[in-house]
Amino acid sequence: MADNPVEHTAVVAGVPVDTRHWIGGRRTASPASFADLSPVDGRELARLARGGAAEAGAAVAAASAAFPGWAATSRAERARVLHAVADGVEARLEDLARVETEDNGALLRAHRRSVMPRVAHNFRYFADKALELGEKDFETRGHRNHVSWDPAGPCALVTPWNAPLMLATWKVAPALAAGNTVVLKPAEWSPLTASLLADIAADAGLPPGVLNVLQGYGNEAGAALVSHPCVRRVSFTGSVPTGRSVAAAAAAHLTPVSLELGGKSPLLVFADADLDRAADLAAEQYDNAGQVCLAATRLLVEEGVAEEFTRRLAARAAALVQGDPRAEATGMGPLVHPRQLERVDGFVRRALAAGARAAYGGGRHEELGGLHYRPTLLTGVDQDSEIVQEEVFGPVLTLQTFRTEDEAVELAEGTRFGLAATLVTGDPRRAERVSARLTAGTVWVNCFYVRDLRAPFGGARESGVGREGGTWSFDFYCDVKNTVTAPADGGGHG
Structure with a gap:
């Protein structure tokens, strides 16, 4: 245990952030550390405790010790505490x-207006939803x-870097509301708000050990966590290769897993569509720099409408203001990390070398520099x-273009993913026909990213395993049990 908190505090945007783990209601240091860099300007924001098998x-152990009390x-009362966290x-x-x-x-304005309010809503919704569970009994021949x-039991939650706190609390809130304890392992590229969440939860009265925050790299802290024999649930959001590793590690102990993995979702635009709406929806895909x-x-x-659609989309992309994500006028900020920039640019360079054409964009934003990448549209690509x-x-x-509805569906279905579509x-009957033929966890018709916590969320094929949201979250984070009681006179048989 470290004795001097000041030595383990980074001041980020004027906000003090403790750089140690949060384990068993106490801040815990590690012998090793790792650097957290800001994508805004590349500076080092903090050096954080780098956990491994010992810290995991x-x-x-802290989550296991706290479990009986929190489950009871x-x-x-659990709802009251979670509302206090919110x-x-x-x-x-x-x-x-x-x-x-x-x-x-x-974008800072997005965090202020929608993302952080959603974080609070995650806690409120699942706190209240837990109170509704099991309200209706039913009879079978008098029983x-x-x-x-x-x-x-203890849950291992491994979360991504693209929407760190919102996606973390999407898992943390239902797990805690269900009566479980949690070890949260945030992504090493964006771990800081998880540390702040630990402080907020403690101030709200969450008992020690009910929420633990473990920092570090996935192949060290994360691997040790998801393979631990005392973990009873594992929820992971991230890449397909890592998802396979997580599933394999959990399988050794038959630990149930929920995996939300990659996507390569289609947006189908038919000739009878409102092209302005279609172009607006397509331009929304550049949100969060496409991450x-x-x-x-x-x-x-x-x-028949591809040329006109492309013209309208190009105009919207050209109007997209890139720059400092802290500025109110900015519409697209930087990529998260130098490695991510290299990854994205590598995909584009290889596609262009293979014969694709850049209708616009196609490279880094030279004037802005840093991790800024131009919004890009590639045409002339093979399926x-x-x-x-x-x-x-x-x-x-x-x-890509299509001529018939069947061809559109064939192209849409032509990947190994199935997260969304x-x-x-403008044809409601076509919308019903096509939606029914698409393999996806979520299908949006004439809209995009309309989300409700009551709805199931997850992917098909290599986009994931399982569903969370609404009662589906509790189905995963709980052991669902049916108790059958005979009539008072003891009569009757199954």
């Missing part, structure tokens, strides 16, 4: 927004069936090309 073991806490998030919304923008480069959602798992990066446009088949996770879209059409 300590965090799971009434749902109403209050704390709202009280520190500006701090959280500023720190997260410095840490992952997403009473009572379904209960029992806490499963969104749900982004519809494959534009599939009916041949089996790398740029069409692999997730880029940057501001890069491809455009968007279609734009």
Whole structure:
């Protein structure tokens, strides 16, 4: 244990952030550390404790020790504490927004107006939803069936860097509301708001060990965490290769996993569509510099309107203001990390070398420098090309054309992913037909990114395993049990 907190505090955007783990209700240092760089200007924001197997073991032990008490806490009391956490998030919304923008480069105005309010909503929604579980019994030949959602145990939650706190609390909130304890391992490229969340949760009265925050690299801290025999649930959001490793590690102990993995989602534009709406929706795919798992990066446009659609989309891309994500006028900030910039640029360079054409963009933003990449649209791409088949996770879209509805569906279905799909059409019957034929966890018709916590979320094929959201989250984070009771006179048989 470190004795001097000042030695382990980084001041980010004027906000003090503790750089140690949060384990068992105490700040814990590690012998090693790692650097966290800001995508805004490349400076080092902090050096954080770098956990490994020892710290992962300590965090799971703390979660295991705290589990019986938290599981025995009434749902109403758990809800009260989680609402207090939400209050704390709202009280520190500006701090959280500023720190997260410095840490992952997403727009400050988005963090203020939508992302951090969603963080608070995650806690409120799942706190209240837990109170509704198991309210309705049912009878079978006079026997009473009572379904209960029992806490499963310590949960390992491994979260991504593109929307750090929102996606972390999407997992943390239902796990805690269900009566579980949690070890959260945030992504090493954007770990700072997870540390602030630990402070907020402690101030709200969450008992020690119920929420633990373990920092470090995925192949060290994360691998040790998801393979721990005392972990009873593993939820992971990230890449397909890492998802496979997580699933394999959890399988050794038959630990249930929820995996939200990559996407290569299509956006289908039919000739009967409102082309302005279609272009607006396509331009939305550059949100967060394209670093969104749900982004519809494959534009599939009916041949007769492709030229006009491309013209309208190019105009919107040209109007997109790139620059400092802290500025109110900025519409697209930098990529998160130098390695991500190299990855995105590598995809584009290989596609151009293979014969693709850049309708606009196609490279780094030379004037801005740093990690800024121009919004890009590539045409002349083949269905089996790398740029069409692999997730880029940057501001890069491809455009292919089709002549018939069947051809559109064939192109849309032509990858190994199945996270989401968007279609734009003026024909309601076509919308129903096409939606029914698409393999995706979410289909948006004439809209994009309309999300509701009551709805299931997850992917098909290599985009993931399982569903979370609404009751589906509790189905995962709980041991669902049915208790069948005979009539009072003891009569009756199954």
